[in-house]
Structures are given as structure tokens and as C-alpha cells.
Amino acid sequence: MTRFWLSHSFSLVWLLFSVYISLPWLMDLAKLTNLPLALFIIGGIAYIPGYLMAFLLASLVLDRQPPFKEEHPNEAVTVMIAAYNEESSIYETIRYVATQDYTGPLHLLVIDNNSNDNTSAEVLRAKEDFSLPITLLHEQKPGKFQALNFGLTHVTTPYVITLDADTLIHPSAVRFLVARLVSSPKDVCAVAGSMLVRNSRRSFWTRLQEWDYFLGIASIKRLQGLYQGTLVAQGAFSLYETAAVQEVGGWPDAIGEDIVLTWRLLETKRRVYFEPLAVAFTDAPESFQHFARQRSRWARGMVEGLQEVKPWRQPQLYTKYLTGVNLIMPYLDIAYTFFWIPGLILALFGHYWIVGPMTLLVLPLTVLSYGLLYFYQRDYVFKNLNLRVRKNLFGFIFFVLSYQLFMSPISVWGYAQETFKLKRVWE
Incomplete structure (x- = not known):
């Protein structure tokens, strides 16, 4: 329970910090649209993803896998x-x-x-x-x-x-x-x-x-x-x-x-x-x-x-919270698909109305959490199993920079399929 609330405390501090330094961005976007819509957009592409990533990072830092009481069980x-x-x-x-x-x-x-x-x-x-x-x-x-x-x-x-x-x-x-x-x-x-x-x-x-x-x-x-x-x-x-x-x-x-x-x-x-x-x-x-x-x-x-x-x-x-997070995933994927991706295109032409320097605040948390997990996977999992992490720098770069560009629209399509009860396609 202590780790749960410590992780949330860190996430809340990060969220407040993000909101504070992004106020100029929020106000500029509100002038182009209105304040509720600006909060909806920035909340979906920056505030909530940053909060969740901070919670993940803090939790990984605090995580300690308990040792096995019986490493060689013999149950049928x-x-x-x-x-x-x-x-x-x-x-x-x-x-x-x-x-x-x-x-x-x-x-x-x-x-x-x-x-x-x-x-x-x-x-x-x-x-x-x-x-x-x-x-x-x-x-x-x-x-x-x-x-x-x-x-x-x-x-x-x-x-x-x-x-x-x-x-x-x-x-x-x-x-x-x-x-x-x-x-x-x-x-x-x-x-x-x-x-x-x-x-x-x-x-x-x-x-x-x-x-x-x-x-x-x-x-x-x-x-x-x-x-x-x-x-x-x-x-x-x-x-x-x-x-x-x-x-x-x-x-x-x-x-x-x-x-x-x-x-x-x-x-x-x-x-x-x-x-x-x-x-x-x-x-x-x-x-x-x-x-x-x-x-x-x-x-x-x-x-x-x-x-x-x-x-x-x-x-x-714990499970109320973890399953509850899934309730907001459609919102995050919709925000990413319909606001972040168009905003990225606009930013390429010098218009930083939606995507700008402030959106990069999520990146350090992402890199830190992936870095922690990489070393954990390499040193705790792969080393103990006599496995070797295969080199795949090309895939890693594209994974960090572009994976969500594909995942969010695909997920939105999945939500639409279930909403309208379209035919299930397995392969």
C-alpha cells in the first residue's frame, strides 16, 4: 500500500509541474479554440499520459520481486x-x-x-x-x-x-x-x-x-x-x-x-x-x-x-484502480489519433498549436522507465535464464519514436468495432 501511494504522490507532483509550465501553451490553444476543448486536447496528449508514465516509473523503481519459497515445486x-x-x-x-x-x-x-x-x-x-x-x-x-x-x-x-x-x-x-x-x-x-x-x-x-x-x-x-x-x-x-x-x-x-x-x-x-x-x-x-x-x-x-x-x-x-485506468484508454487513443497526429503534422510546418516543446516532457519519463526495465530484463531475467538480448537498435528507435502513431489509430478502430458490434476477424 505504501508503494502505491508513494507512486501516486510522485505522479501528482509531476502532473502539477506539467500543468504549471504548460500554462502558456494551454492559454494559446484556448485562444484558438476554447478552454474546455484545450484542456481536453492537452489532457489527452500530455497531462494524463505524463501522470500514468510517472506512476509507472515510480512503481518500477519501488518494485522488488519476492523470492520463491519453493523453487522446485512438484504439484501435478x-x-x-x-x-x-x-x-x-x-x-x-x-x-x-x-x-x-x-x-x-x-x-x-x-x-x-x-x-x-x-x-x-x-x-x-x-x-x-x-x-x-x-x-x-x-x-x-x-x-x-x-x-x-x-x-x-x-x-x-x-x-x-x-x-x-x-x-x-x-x-x-x-x-x-x-x-x-x-x-x-x-x-x-x-x-x-x-x-x-x-x-x-x-x-x-x-x-x-x-x-x-x-x-x-x-x-x-x-x-x-x-x-x-x-x-x-x-x-x-x-x-x-x-x-x-x-x-x-x-x-x-x-x-x-x-x-x-x-x-x-x-x-x-x-x-x-x-x-x-x-x-x-x-x-x-x-x-x-x-x-x-x-x-x-x-x-x-x-x-x-x-x-x-x-x-x-x-x-x-488496486484492481479498481488498474481496471479503472482502462476506462480512460479510449479517450487517450482518440486524443492521440485526432489531435496529436494532426498536431504533429502542423508542427512540421512551424505551427505549434497542439504539438510543441511541452509535449516532449513525457519523453524523459518514457526513456527512464524503458531504461530501468531494459536493465532489469537483461540482468534479472535473461542472465538467469542464460538468454541473450538480441541487438535491434533500428527497431528500438522506431519503437520509441513512432509505435504509438500506429497503435492509437488501430486501437480506436478496435473500439469502433466493438461499439458497432462488427464481425470478429481472428487472423
């Missing part, structure tokens, strides 16, 4: 994979599960969700090749949530891990996930793993996303984990208490089924943690089209979560 665990047309990747994914250093009973459950390729044959080939108990199920009803819920009825272990069929996990990933859960208080019911990009050399977009996963997403996960309310135990790689998932009805029929599930778990006065050492590598979208579809789904999933579980219904202060 089921790894569950829902697969649709994954013949090219499922065998390799299973191979990485089979080579885990986890000493407890480990069972693999693969649900073929009506594939029309050789997914099942590849699973059976893996069953012959690896000394790992594997069960293959078939679910004809389309939809990942259908496959996961069908698989859940066959889970007999106290813990279940969901894993995407194209995701490779570090040899110690399962051990660290379970170790974090059994080392946590009794009300912790899920632990999110750390997702990183495997195919970062494939395109310009994967180079950008490598830094998003390594710095952006990881920093948000650490922030949320610090305050015991990780908002997405992502379906790609997370550990759950089986009974807790069953109690809330399993995975919902939603484009962000893992978001809604996590928020339902938090609503039951349980907590969700994040374990940075439980690393998994996934393939990021290689084209802009696929990238835009994925991120618009994520934005749409967030809105689904807000509709399903209102922030004020969350029983704990």
Missing part, C-alpha cells in the same frame, strides 16, 4: 493447448513442453478444434517421440473458448496452464510459473507468464513488436503484478488454479476471452500475479494487416472486459 499440472490448423508448429511446441525441467507430474492435453489439416497427426507423432503423457481431444464447435472449456472438463490436476500452439516455452518456464503460484498467498489463483517475440528478424513490424513485448508489455505486467492485479493472464501462456477457473464458468464467448476470464477471477476477491522468469516465445504478426487485426482485437477485448466486469465492482483497491 496439465498443459492445455487449443489448436486449429497448427500442423506446422504443434510438434515443435510439444517438444519444448517435453523438455521442461519441472519435476512434478506434467500432462499435456491437446484439443483439436475442428482442424482440416494434419494437426492431429502431428500430435500423435509427438506422442510417439516424446516421453510425455499426451491426450488428444476433438472439439467440433468452432471457437477457442469452446475448445478450452471442453478441455477443462478433462483436467484432473489442481493447476492448468494454457499454451498457444505456436508458442515455445523456456525449459524452466513451467517450473517458474508453478513456483510463483505456490510461493504466493492463498488468494492468488493465476500467474501470467512473460511473452517475448521469437520471429523478430522477419520484418519491420516484428522488429518493432520485439521491443513492445520486451519493454512495453513487460513494464505494464510488472506494474500490475506489483499491485497484485495483473489484468490479463494471457491465454498464450499462463497458469491457473483449475477450481478457480471452473468456479467462474471457464472461458467466455469473447474476442478477449483471457481478459474477461482474468477480470472475473479478480472480481471473486482473488489475485493474479506475473512471473518475469517464466518466459515464452511467440510469433508476432509479420505484416501490418495482421498486426492491425491483432491489436484491434486486443482493444476490442478490453472493451468487452469493461462491459462484463465494471471497475467499481472490483473488490480490491
